[in-house]
Amino acid sequence: MRGKQAARAGTAEAPVPIPLRYGDDPLVWACWLYYEERMTQGDIAEAMGISRATVNAYLADARERGIVNITLDPARLASLTLAQELKRHFGLRDCLVVPSDGSSRSLIDRLGIAGGQAMRKLLKSGDTLAVVWGRTVLAVGRNTKVAGLHDVTVVQATGGTAGRTDYTPDLCAAAFADAVGGRCVSIMAPMLVSSPEIARLLLAEPLLEEQFATLAEANRVVFGISSLRPNSTIHMSGLLESVSLQDYLAKNAVGVIAGRFIDERGQPVAGPLEQRTIGISLDALKAIPMRIAVAGGFDKVPAILAALRGGYVSILVTDAATARGILKADGMAGIDDKLVQRPKAETLPNTYRSHVKKFINDPQDVIEEMLAGAVAAHRKHIAPIGGSHRALVARDGPRPGKVGLVVGGGSGHEPCFLGYVGRGMADAVAVGNVFSSPPPDPILQCARAASRGRGVLFVYGNYAGDVMNFEMAAEMAEEEGIEVRTVLTTDDIASSPVEDRDGRRGVAGNVFVFKIAGAACDLGWSLEACEAVTRRANARTYTVGVALEPGSLPQTRRPSFEIGADEMEIGMGIHGEPGVARERMKTADEITDAMMDRIFAEMTAGRGDRVAVLVNSFTATPLMELYILYRRVEQRLSAKGIDIAANWVGPYCTSLDMTGASITILHLDDELDSLLNHPCETAFLRVG
Amino acid sequence: MPGNGARRLIRMFHLISAVIEREKDRLSELDGAIGDADHGITMSIGFLAVNGALARLDLDRTMPADVLSVAATAFLNAVGASTGPLYATAFKRAAQALADREEETLGLAGQAAMLGAIASGIRDRGKGERGDKTMLDVWIPAAEAAADAAARGDPEAAAWAKILQTAQAGADATRTMVATRGRAARVGPRSLGHMDPGAASAVCILGAMRDAFCEG
Numbered sequence: 001m002r003g004k005q006a007a008r009a010g011t012a013e014a015p016v017p018i019p020l021r022y023g024d025d026p027l028v029w030a031c032w033l034y035y036e037e038r039m040t041q042g043d044i045a046e047a048m049g050i051s052r053a054t055v056n057a058y059l060a061d062a063r064e065r066g067i068v069n070i071t072l073d074p075a076r077l078a079s080l081t082l083a084q085e086l087k088r089h090f091g092l093r094d095c096l097v098v099p100s101d102g103s104s105r106s107l108i109d110r111l112g113i114a115g116g117q118a119m120r121k122l123l124k125s126g127d128t129l130a131v132v133w134g135r136t137v138l139a140v141g142r143n144t145k146v147a148g149l150h151d152v153t154v155v156q157a158t159g160g161t162a163g164r165t166d167y168t169p170d171l172c173a174a175a176f177a178d179a180v181g182g183r184c185v186s187i188m189a190p191m192l193v194s195s196p197e198i199a200r201l202l203l204a205e206p207l208l209e210e211q212f213a214t215l216a217e218a219n220r221v222v223f224g225i226s227s228l229r230p231n232s233t234i235h236m237s238g239l240l241e242s243v244s245l246q247d248y249l250a251k252n253a254v255g256v257i258a259g260r261f262i263d264e265r266g267q268p269v270a271g272p273l274e275q276r277t278i279g280i281s282l283d284a285l286k287a288i289p290m291r292i293a294v295a296g297g298f299d300k301v302p303a304i305l306a307a308l309r310g311g312y313v314s315i316l317v318t319d320a321a322t323a324r325g326i327l328k329a330d331g332m333a334g335i336d337d338k339l340v341q342r343p344k345a346e347t348l349p350n351t352y353r354s355h356v357k358k359f360i361n362d363p364q365d366v367i368e369e370m371l372a373g374a375v376a377a378h379r380k381h382i383a384p385i386g387g388s389h390r391a392l393v394a395r396d397g398p399r400p401g402k403v404g405l406v407v408g409g410g411s412g413h414e415p416c417f418l419g420y421v422g423r424g425m426a427d428a429v430a431v432g433n434v435f436s437s438p439p440p441d442p443i444l445q446c447a448r449a450a451s452r453g454r455g456v457l458f459v460y461g462n463y464a465g466d467v468m469n470f471e472m473a474a475e476m477a478e479e480e481g482i483e484v485r486t487v488l489t490t491d492d493i494a495s496s497p498v499e500d501r502d503g504r505r506g507v508a509g510n511v512f513v514f515k516i517a518g519a520a521c522d523l524g525w526s527l528e529a530c531e532a533v534t535r536r537a538n539a540r541t542y543t544v545g546v547a548l549e550p551g552s553l554p555q556t557r558r559p560s561f562e563i564g565a566d567e568m569e570i571g572m573g574i575h576g577e578p579g580v581a582r583e584r585m586k587t588a589d590e591i592t593d594a595m596m597d598r599i600f601a602e603m604t605a606g607r608g609d610r611v612a613v614l615v616n617s618f619t620a621t622p623l624m625e626l627y628i629l630y631r632r633v634e635q636r637l638s639a640k641g642i643d644i645a646a647n648w649v650g651p652y653c654t655s656l657d658m659t660g661a662s663i664t665i666l667h668l669d670d671e672l673d674s675l676l677n678h679p680c681e682t683a684f685l686r687v688g
Numbered sequence: 689m690p691g692n693g694a695r696r697l698i699r700m701f702h703l704i705s706a707v708i709e710r711e712k713d714r715l716s717e718l719d720g721a722i723g724d725a726d727h728g729i730t731m732s733i734g735f736l737a738v739n740g741a742l743a744r745l746d747l748d749r750t751m752p753a754d755v756l757s758v759a760a761t762a763f764l765n766a767v768g769a770s771t772g773p774l775y776a777t778a779f780k781r782a783a784q785a786l787a788d789r790e791e792e793t794l795g796l797a798g799q800a801a802m803l804g805a806i807a808s809g810i811r812d813r814g815k816g817e818r819g820d821k822t823m824l825d826v827w828i829p830a831a832e833a834a835a836d837a838a839a840r841g842d843p844e845a846a847a848w849a850k851i852l853q854t855a856q857a858g859a860d861a862t863r864t865m866v867a868t869r870g871r872a873a874r875v876g877p878r879s880l881g882h883m884d885p886g887a888a889s890a891v892c893i894l895g896a897m898r899d900a901f902c903e904g
Binding site for chain 2: 228229230245249250252254264298299301302305325328329330331432433436437438439440441464465468469471472555
């Protein structure tokens with residue numbers, strides 16, 4: 001501490017000469033001491049020999065003149081902007097928006113932590129807190145810890161549900177009571193009873209009357225908002241076991257709060273459950289002074305919007321992506337402009353090209369001409385089935401005693417899928433238009449060509465179009481007496497949370513899964529065994545992709561999405577589908593680490609385990625960079641003592657001319673290891 | 689006489705194709721906001737193929753159900769993707785419904801049965817529901833409106849006015865929905881505020897149906 005003994009207040013200013021390094025500008029000196037050396041204004045005053053008021057004025061002046069620029073982390077700034085907009089737009093008392101930081105924490109965890117922070121600020125001694133059960137609400141309860149509160153009562157807001165989930169009403173209320181050291185009051189009845197009469201009778205019971213009286217005293221309520229989506233908690237609640245969701249959908253219900261249905265304007269939707277539900281009514285909930293809703297996930301946007309419009313929420317805790325969705329859905333189309341943090345890119349001169357150059361003739365002929373070339377180039381491995389190039393069969397593939405393996409999908413991912421047709425891998429491939437599933441007919445032709453009486457296995461990526469066309473083809477094949485089993489690849493761990501693993505899309509991990517399936521088929525395994533091992537391979541395959549620049553469709557020759565000059569998209573799919581987070585460009589090792597951390601969060605491989613690694617280019621990323629990524633992947637795996645049994649580095653599953661790469665890890669076991677090493681001979685993959 | 693209903697349906701497919709051609713760019717634009725910008729092109733290719741196949745039928749020997757069967761196959765083989773199986777299944781189901789009714793003239797009750805079969809075919813094939821921001825947000829309420837009108841015995845013009853009104857309201861409602869099915873599901877929140885292109889084209893199709901069935 002310098003100058004502690006020097007005279008303090010009241011002295012006339014006697015400036016110390018400015019050290020050379022600060023030039024002759026006292027503002028720079030003051031700023032340096034304040035922002036870089038972290039000194040207090042008082043200490044700076046002493047060091048500079050001026051008054052504190054002058055230091056303060058210098059600092060203010062420096063900000064005004066742009067000597068100091070204060071920047072907030074863009075993700076935090078964006079979420080703050082969203083929170084302000086939501087608060088203003090819906091007249092909320094307050095709003096907390098969790099940044100979309102692309103961390104590997106699940107959304108529910110992030111909301112739980114944010115909700116816990118909010119509860120700490122909002123709860124006071126003497127409060128009565130009503131708790132509506134739900135997955136997110138339980139996460140909030142578990143992340144809340146408030147010490148020093150007295151006389152808090154926590155009351156369950158609805159009756160109980162069957163213990164099929166770990167977020168029953170009593171557990172949710174207990175979590176909060178535990179967090180605040182308060183008294184817990186239950187509602188000693190089921191949330192849903194079998195008739196309105198029983199509900200009336202139960203509510204007249206003195207015990208329940210007393211419990212509802214406590215509920216009526218609540219001055220705070222915390223609740224989640226459920227959508228009516230297939231994956232929402234409402235389906236686990238038992239609410240919909242006795243009546244059809246159709247009744248409610250037909251009345252335009254979009255969400256559920258505390259077991260009560262609301263429409264898109266937030267109005268209650270009457271239905272068969274209304275009189276049979278024991279719990280807080282929507283009117284009673286609305287009458288509670290502080291109503292804290294914690295909800296996120298864009299499938300919930302219509303439900304949250306309805307809750308906001310209906311006035312059920314006074315404090316909202318949500319995440320940035322959902323917040324943006326809510327504002328857009330309510331007609332605030334300009335919200336994205338408000339979120340732009342960086343100055344707009346300079347306008348390009350008129351002479352700048354608007355089309356990507358491509359080697360094509362007529363855009364309409366791209367697929368046919370590509371296939372004609374591929375069939376000619378890979379004559380040794382593949383041949384057209386019938387006259388069309390849309391269905392191709394391995395020359396040395398189908399044979400008696402072996403299950404047939406049929407793969408396929410849209411074009412634009414070459415060498416997927418036709419490059420993996422040949423002995424030891426796929427027997428036939430159906431080819432669609434760019435990024436579009438083939439129709440059932442060529443798939444059926446493939447099934448016929450691959451079938452030698454022991455059944456046919458379909459393996460393809462999990463996309464709505466592919467699923468429908470392959471399913472139709474499977475039905476037709478079954479009618480012809482060909483037994484078909486299907487395994488959907490779902491290796492893209494960024495495309496959906498782990499709870500929804502079956503909803504994930506299939507990406508570069510396809511190639512590992514094809515390899516395993518092809519080997520099992522080649523070894524003459526039964527259809528059941530081939531299916532089972534393929535399913536296991538898929539379950540143990542984890543892929544994360546990162547896109548740097550868009551690709552362009554041959555029909556449009558324009559970039560298929562926009563991405564900023566210094567941005568990347570983590571988790572982007574192989575058709576340019578948005579990923580989990582758009583972030584600033586980072587170094588190769590930082591990007592690899594982010595990708596590997598996501599994989600490690602799900603893969604249970606430990607010391608001594610063996611994996612296969614695929615570092616895949618989306619096309620425009622050169623091998624030079626893939627090797628840099630592979631180097632870091634290898635470092636991360638070896639630091640965990642995980643052995644790399646096989647590595648494939650190159651363009652294995654591409655996305656037109658996109659710049660970017662994906663990392664796939666297949667967690668091997670002995671059987672998968674030997675299947676991966678089983679010989680195969682295709683245009684793009686040779687083993688043994 | 690077998691030809692009447694079939695002729696109406698063939699005229700219907702011509703009108704559908706014409707309106708899709710007119711609206712092709714708008715549909716592709718809607719799709720560009722949330723998908724891969726080819727919906728207008730895909731629908732246009734599909735219905736052109738349908739008309740090509742229907743042109744080869746001998747109308748005097750064709751039942752309405754046959755028209756729909758031929759349309760289903762032609763549409764599917766021309767399109768693939770996800771629209772192909774959805775409309776192909778819809779037309780197949782509609783064919784089945786008309787065959788079950790031994791429908792020849794295709795009055796309002798037959799039309800309502802057709803719409804009901806289309807809606808349930810799309811629903812089963814796509815495993816979708818109302819509220820998913822898809823063409824079902826048009827087809828399901830439109831089919832319900834048609835069934836109600838048929839049950840009441842409304843005149844055709846009044847019935848179709850109601851069906852179209854319901855269909856348009858359904859398409860408008862997709863703006864506030866988040867897609868969870870199909871390619872648009874992958875863009876999630878970015879789909880908000882945009883009308884679903886499949887819902888928009890469904891309204892076009894229903895408009896063409898009204899013109900085909902109400903032309904005096």
